[in-house]
Amino acid sequence: MKNSREIDEIIERYCFGELTPEELRIFEQWLENDPQLSASVNDFLSLKDAFENYRERLALKKKIEQIHEEVEYDLFNAPAPLKVVKSGKSSRVIFGKERSYFSIAAAVSVFLLSAVSLSLWIFGSGSSKNQNAYRELRREVEKIKKNQKEIIKGINADDVKGDLKQFTGTGFAITKDGYVLTSYHVVQDAKQIYLSNEAVGQLQAEVVYSDKALDLAMLKVKEDSFPGFKEIPFSIKKSISDPGEKVFTLGFPREDLVFGDGSISSYTGYEGDTTAYQISIPVNPGNSGGPLFDNQGNLIGIISGKNESAEGASFAVKSKWINDYINSRNDQNNILLPTNKFLVGVDRASQIKRIKDVVFMVRVFN
Amino acid sequence: MNQVQPVAEIQVLELLQAGDDKTLKIVYRQNYQTVVSFILNNGGSLQEAKDTYQETIIVFCEKLKQDGFELNCSIKTFLYSIGRRLWLKQLKRKSRFTTEELNDSEDYLPIEEDKTDEREEQFYAMNQALEQLGEPCRSILKDFYINGNSMEEITQKFGYTNADNAKNQKYKCLKRLKKSFFEVFNNGIVTNEELQRD
Numbered sequence: 001m002k003n004s005r006e007i008d009e010i011i012e013r014y015c016f017g018e019l020t021p022e023e024l025r026i027f028e029q030w031l032e033n034d035p036q037l038s039a040s041v042n043d044f045l046s047l048k049d050a051f052e053n054y055r056e057r058l059a060l061k062k063k064i065e066q067i068h069e070e071v072e073y074d075l076f077n078a079p080a081p082l083k084v085v086k087s088g089k090s091s092r093v094i095f096g097k098e099r100s101y102f103s104i105a106a107a108v109s110v111f112l113l114s115a116v117s118l119s120l121w122i123f124g125s126g127s128s129k130n131q132n133a134y135r136e137l138r139r140e141v142e143k144i145k146k147n148q149k150e151i152i153k154g155i156n157a158d159d160v161k162g163d164l165k166q167f168t169g170t171g172f173a174i175t176k177d178g179y180v181l182t183s184y185h186v187v188q189d190a191k192q193i194y195l196s197n198e199a200v201g202q203l204q205a206e207v208v209y210s211d212k213a214l215d216l217a218m219l220k221v222k223e224d225s226f227p228g229f230k231e232i233p234f235s236i237k238k239s240i241s242d243p244g245e246k247v248f249t250l251g252f253p254r255e256d257l258v259f260g261d262g263s264i265s266s267y268t269g270y271e272g273d274t275t276a277y278q279i280s281i282p283v284n285p286g287n288s289g290g291p292l293f294d295n296q297g298n299l300i301g302i303i304s305g306k307n308e309s310a311e312g313a314s315f316a317v318k319s320k321w322i323n324d325y326i327n328s329r330n331d332q333n334n335i336l337l338p339t340n341k342f343l344v345g346v347d348r349a350s351q352i353k354r355i356k357d358v359v360f361m362v363r364v365f366n
Numbered sequence: 367m368n369q370v371q372p373v374a375e376i377q378v379l380e381l382l383q384a385g386d387d388k389t390l391k392i393v394y395r396q397n398y399q400t401v402v403s404f405i406l407n408n409g410g411s412l413q414e415a416k417d418t419y420q421e422t423i424i425v426f427c428e429k430l431k432q433d434g435f436e437l438n439c440s441i442k443t444f445l446y447s448i449g450r451r452l453w454l455k456q457l458k459r460k461s462r463f464t465t466e467e468l469n470d471s472e473d474y475l476p477i478e479e480d481k482t483d484e485r486e487e488q489f490y491a492m493n494q495a496l497e498q499l500g501e502p503c504r505s506i507l508k509d510f511y512i513n514g515n516s517m518e519e520i521t522q523k524f525g526y527t528n529a530d531n532a533k534n535q536k537y538k539c540l541k542r543l544k545k546s547f548f549e550v551f552n553n554g555i556v557t558n559e560e561l562q563r564d
Contacts, residue, residue, distance in 0.1 A: 005534070005537050008537060008540070008541075009533075009537070043544065043548070046548075046551075047540075047543075047544055047547060048511075049488070050488045050489075050491065050492045050547065050551075051492070051511040051512055053485050053488050053489055053492070054488070054489055054492040054493070054512060055512045057424060057485070057489045058512070060424050060427065061420060061424065063387075064394070064420045064423050064424065065420065067387070067390060067391045067394050068394070068416070068420065070391065071391060071394060071395040071398075
């Protein structure tokens with residue numbers, strides 16, 4: 001007589017179809033005469049079925065968990081409507097809104113336009129309707145502005161030829177040793193970049209890396225005897241801020257630093273762009289690349305553009321993306337992000353006093 | 367720019383039935399808030415809400431694959447209804463009886479019992495049984511019956527002196543698992559009738 005472990009083993013082998021023909025013959029005979037054995041076989045089959053189901057579901061669960069991770073960030077945003085892009089015969093479902101390249105096109109067309117006066121908006125000349133709605137905010141400056149010519153002359157007269165175009169935007173330091181963030185569209189196609197403000201005077205800089213889609217560029221000061229910036233007073237917020245939160249920015253829509261404040265209006269930017277916020281700060285050309293701070297003086301974004309067809313709708317790239325982006329590039333340039341909290345619990349005027357030394361006008365010559 | 371148009375949901379269903387993961391991702395994202403909010407509003411934690419929502423998606427996928435599947439409501443309503451029912455079941459299992467009505471934010475349909483229920487119960491029972499087992503039983507059984515590892519691999523991995531020792535251990539473990547699996551499975555089934563008997 002076999003013990004119960006041996007019987008269970010035979011049942012298992014029977015259920016997995018592993019019995020030899022001889023064993024099978026004997027087992028089936030046995031099965032006919034023993035209802036208890038038959039019940040045990042059924043139990044094992046149920047268990048086997050449950051194992052298989054468990055395995056399948058686990059795989060499905062894993063897949064769904066992966067989907068969850070991929071969309072986790074978007075889940076905190078308003079759901080975008082389901083859209084299908086009709087392209088020829090086949091239709092394709094697209095995932096929310098993807099940032100198009102029209103903005104780049106707009107900036108390129110700007111380049112093609114000849115003289116635009118200092119205070120005028122830069123108009124893209126593309127055919128798409130959307131092209132006109134999203135306005136990047138770098139400022140084109142007439143090449144013959146006297147004061148700038150002098151500056152140029154003072155720095156590097158030989159390099160700057162008469163036909164160069166000049167744009168301005170805003171940038172801000174994120175490390176003491178000379179790393180500066182701004183918008184990609186401010187420095188795109190730049191031949192020369194200069195940073196200037198009251199504290200540092202004028203410094204030449206170069207692009208270390210940049211990302212078109214996120215509209216971010218990392219600059220580094222390129223000066224032999226650069227003493228370093230003052231301590232960066234803020235830290236970069238890694239989480240998402242909510243609509244209603246009060247925010248402010250500093251920028252150079254003109255030759256002097258200008259403060260602007262408002263609130264976050266939406267979790268998403270232009271056309272549901274989830275990498276950006278919509279904010280209610282009136283911004284102007286030249287504000288692009290400017291830092292966006294919350295009440296505590298944490299950096300929560302970078303001003304990137306505004307909606308032309310809606311009043312008071314400006315956009316800023318979220319700091320979460322900035323943080324992730326910089327970290328993803330840290331294998332080449334180890335940039336330690338600022339973590340200072342000098343601005344917490346300080347009134348607005350004092351905050352600005354500390355920030356203004358690390359916010360620059362970015363002048364770009366194409 | 368391409369012309370953007372809303373799609374009939376039937377197209378979405380077809381893509382899902384064809385196993386299009388990108389569409390699944392969209393559906394997952396679009397309905398997350400609705401189902402998760404429902405659970406949060408009805409006594410669930412965020413973790414429970416997320417788990418139940420993922421279970422909802424699994425049930426939805428399984429239902430889609432059944433022969434003759436037909437959807438007579440929006441995907442959103444369907445998912446809400448599945449999620450609602452799963453959460454009700456969960457509440458029953460935990461015996462969190464509430465005299466209060468459930469807080470509904472959406473219309474919902476009665477979901478008929480079908481094979482997906484049994485599979486869900488089976489999964490739940492197996493999960494519970496494995497949880498109750500403890501180590502090394504849980505890992506041994508998972509390795510052998512779910513991950514398909516051989517007895518030799520298991521012998522090595524768990525440091526048994528020979529394959530027979532490992533087999534003996536596995537046999538004991540399976541016996542315990544069997545007992546608790548059937549306990550949960552046979553008692554755990556919550557029928558529609560029970561769900562309505564509030």
